[in-house]
Amino acid sequence: MITVEGLTHYYGERRAIEDIRFQISANEIVGFLGLNGAGKSTTLRILAGLLVPSAGSITIDGVDLVSAGSSARARIGYLPEDPPLYREMTVREFVAYCGELKGLDHATVQSRLDGVLKVAQLTHVQHRVIQELSHGYRKRCGIAQAIIHKPKLVILDEPISGLDPRQIVEMRQVIRDLAKDCTVLISSHILGEISETCDRILVLAGGKIVAQGTEAELASRAGSAAGARLTLLVRGTAAAIDAGLAAGVPVIKFDKHEEGAGLWRLHVALANDDREALVAALVAAGVGIRKLVEDESELEQIFLGLTQGASA
């Protein structure tokens, strides 16, 4: 439904993105991951119709974004990181205005307004002036303006940045509800959020797509990233700890720091996710386990593994 082919963009002589290709199906939630400077913002700005690419094509629901910019933009909803809001308007006025700006007639806007405010969870603040609202509600106003015209593609740039934990949970629900009617492309630095919300992930590094797929597909592709990085708080002697770690579990590297009172903090990188075997080996060597935590989420490890080579 959304097809991107050979997307390339230059700022003067500097190449920002090169030969980006992907497809997104209807009702899919796709996460867009990339380090700063990877070309994420440029790609999003092009997809939102704000920038014309140096080369390549984007087709949204069969309409080419470059050659038919106006009608293609009518099929896109875009929420930048800082929601663009006319703060002197009430929520209802603003969303209605954006609907008409997107080409809807007044009657259609009015018929859709209540539904959109409900999806964005704004019904109870619809008559309040935007200036008075919290950051979370402003984000939701941004989402409401992006979906009032029933776009085929909704682009959300950092939709949960600046939200408190409760607002994050509510925003996840809003995003899932959006995907019932359209395709959602989310850009976020918060990898856990991408993992939580998205069906599929596109990884951008050095201006190129370096990987795409589900989290499981990326994990298998990343190979060694399928292991685990753990921090343990244990009680025992240094010799017992060394013996436990040498007892057959494949360890890539580890280091230990004495915490006092017989306690040690261990940082262990396992080749495979054999944490049960590691615990068993340490216990067998006479080491008491007081605490075990995973250092990074699996997606973080995958992401670092995939982008390391491309960024180098």
Place this chain on the structure above:
Amino acid sequence: MKGILLVARRDFWAYINTVWGWAILALALLLDGLFFNVFGLTATAQYSADVLDQFVFFTSGITLAAAVLITMRLFAEERQTGTIVLLDSSPLSEGQIVFGKYLSGMAFLSLFAIATAYMPALIFVNGKVSLEQIAVGYLGILLMGSAGVAIGTWASSISRNQLLAAVISTVVSVFFVTCWMLARLLDPPFKAIVSYLAFFDKHLQPFQEGRIDTQGVFFFVSLTFAFLLLANRSLIARRWE
């Protein structure tokens, strides 16, 4: 047309709903009233046509200054607050956005012009001027205001902040106002060219006297069109950066 009116309506209400809009209106009316009192209602006897002439002259000048203040926010403020994204990502063409912004500025200037009507009404009641003379005077005021709004719209479209937009449109407007002086320093053929660009000296004078000058109408309309076209090009260019 619907898109143009949509943009114009929001910007016009943004003037009305903010202190800034009313402050500009109040200041412009205060200055206009002051000039009318000092130069129009003098102790020495004057022909009412001359008083109207004076009124059109200084009201045009104030309109031009007000146009700078009104238009500086049109694009620059939207860029500063990030709301320009709403327009850029909408299906509206750059031309529709530019013309909508221009119309909002003109609507607000027209509000100012209407609010000044008590002064020519005083001349009409107490002197001997025709309604046609007054109407032609207002046509001149609005034509010059239109050029000022177009200059300001263009300046705002190329500026990252409102102050810069105000400086650019002031410099360009002052150039057109002072062309008659610059022309004196130049030799032909530049003398004739620069002299032709003079707002007051060349093109407003007939309107002050109650005469519709087609050359003046053509000049102000052409200037308006040219600067709106430049603003349109600058918006298009940003998509190709």
